[in-house]
Amino acid sequence: MAISLRNLSVNYSLQQGTAHALRGVSLDIEKGQMHGLVGESGSGKSTVAFALMGLLANNANVTSGTATIEGKSFDLTKRNATADLRGRGMAMIFQDPMLSLNPVFTIGTQLCEVLRRRTPGSDRKTQGAMAEDALAKVRLSNPGRRMNQYPHELSGGMRQRVVIAMALLSEPALLIADEPTTALDVTVEAQIMREIIGLRDRIGCAVLLITHSLGLVTEYCDAISVLYAGEKLESGTVRQVQRQPGHPYTRMLFDCEVPIDRERHADASQNRFTVIAGDLPDPRRRPPGCIFNARCDVSFEDCAVVSPGDYPVRNDDSHSARCLRLATP
Numbered sequence: 001m002a003i004s005l006r007n008l009s010v011n012y013s014l015q016q017g018t019a020h021a022l023r024g025v026s027l028d029i030e031k032g033q034m035h036g037l038v039g040e041s042g043s044g045k046s047t048v049a050f051a052l053m054g055l056l057a058n059n060a061n062v063t064s065g066t067a068t069i070e071g072k073s074f075d076l077t078k079r080n081a082t083a084d085l086r087g088r089g090m091a092m093i094f095q096d097p098m099l100s101l102n103p104v105f106t107i108g109t110q111l112c113e114v115l116r117r118r119t120p121g122s123d124r125k126t127q128g129a130m131a132e133d134a135l136a137k138v139r140l141s142n143p144g145r146r147m148n149q150y151p152h153e154l155s156g157g158m159r160q161r162v163v164i165a166m167a168l169l170s171e172p173a174l175l176i177a178d179e180p181t182t183a184l185d186v187t188v189e190a191q192i193m194r195e196i197i198g199l200r201d202r203i204g205c206a207v208l209l210i211t212h213s214l215g216l217v218t219e220y221c222d223a224i225s226v227l228y229a230g231e232k233l234e235s236g237t238v239r240q241v242q243r244q245p246g247h248p249y250t251r252m253l254f255d256c257e258v259p260i261d262r263e264r265h266a267d268a269s270q271n272r273f274t275v276i277a278g279d280l281p282d283p284r285r286r287p288p289g290c291i292f293n294a295r296c297d298v299s300f301e302d303c304a305v306v307s308p309g310d311y312p313v314r315n316d317d318s319h320s321a322r323c324l325r326l327a328t329p
């Protein structure tokens with residue numbers, strides 16, 4: 001297992017109380033696999049990524065959580081527990097590539113800086129050649145010329161390729177891609193996803209793909225976890241979960257997902273999951289019982305009072321869902 005996250009709980013302090021962003025979230029990602037983390041806006045996807053990367057906002061408080069990465073365990077309740085791993089054991093691709101790029105340095109300088117941090121002492125010429133080679137590997141046109149350009153001279157898709165090249169050079173054990181294609185048009189989306197897959201195959205890292213799009217997950221991921229209001233409601237292989245969703249929420253997500261097409265991208269800023277009636281519960285006041293009860297179409301009396309555990313779906317331990325209907329009597 002490349003990465004194992006256990007029991008991650010995160011709160012945010014607000015003037016009006018405490019928002020519970022994540023409760024007891026666990027995830028396992030195998031080496032060389034791409035794991036999709038889906039959920040509607042506000043479900044806590046980015047909080048998972050930021051907690052792993054040690055990039056949480058100042059008002060965040062990790063109340064529990066351990067990450068084990070390639071055999072090393074980190075207590076995430078300790079601020080900056082994973083900071084040392086940033087850029088080495090873990091790398092992240094954001095929706096906006098400019099969050100990873102510095103506007104005042106050339107692409108070449110920024111790529112060489114990654115190499116300088118990873119292998120201090122290596123000479124500049126070798127670093128330059130390796131950086132240019134990485135740009136060629138992510139199929140950026142004219143890599144030699146790009147080395148001397150600044151981020152603002154490139155398109156959004158080209159900048160995202162540069163960020164993927166940076167990740168390639170840092171050879172992470174875990175690559176977190178948080179909505180890496182949301183700002184791009186459909187053709188570029190497919191190209192960027194191909195480059196992420198290429199990177200994974202080259203260095204054999206685990207990838208956590210954070211997305212609103214079940215279409216992307218079913219097309220590119222091996223496994224999936226479904227987040228809802230800070231709780232993981234289901235996880236399994238994409239095949240298992242797609243064929244037989246164990247949780248009513250997952251079933252509803254699959255029922256309302258629009259296939260990957262241009263229409264979807266024409267309105268990419270819209271949350272495609274809003275077709276499920278109702279809203280996420282107030283993160284400051286968790287309702288008793290099942291967190292999804294208020295929006296569930298198959299709930300029964302107990303769901304309002306009993307908090308469900310994670311039960312295997314069809315007796316398969318690799319596929320679980322947090323739904324009382326799966327509890328054995």
Ligand SMILES: Nc1ncnc2c1ncn2[C@@H]1O[C@H](COP(=O)(O)OP(=O)(O)OP(=O)(O)O)[C@@H](O)[C@H]1O
Pocket residue numbers: 012013014019020021039040041042043044045046047048057059283
């Ligand atoms: N700095 C913060 N202060 C207070 N609350 C926050 C902060 N960051 C996130 N939250 C809250 O934590 C919850 C989870 O947010 P998060 O951004 O992780 O969700 P998400 O699933 O990534 O959403 P999106 O898809 O819109 O990025 C939400 O209720 C959000 O409002």
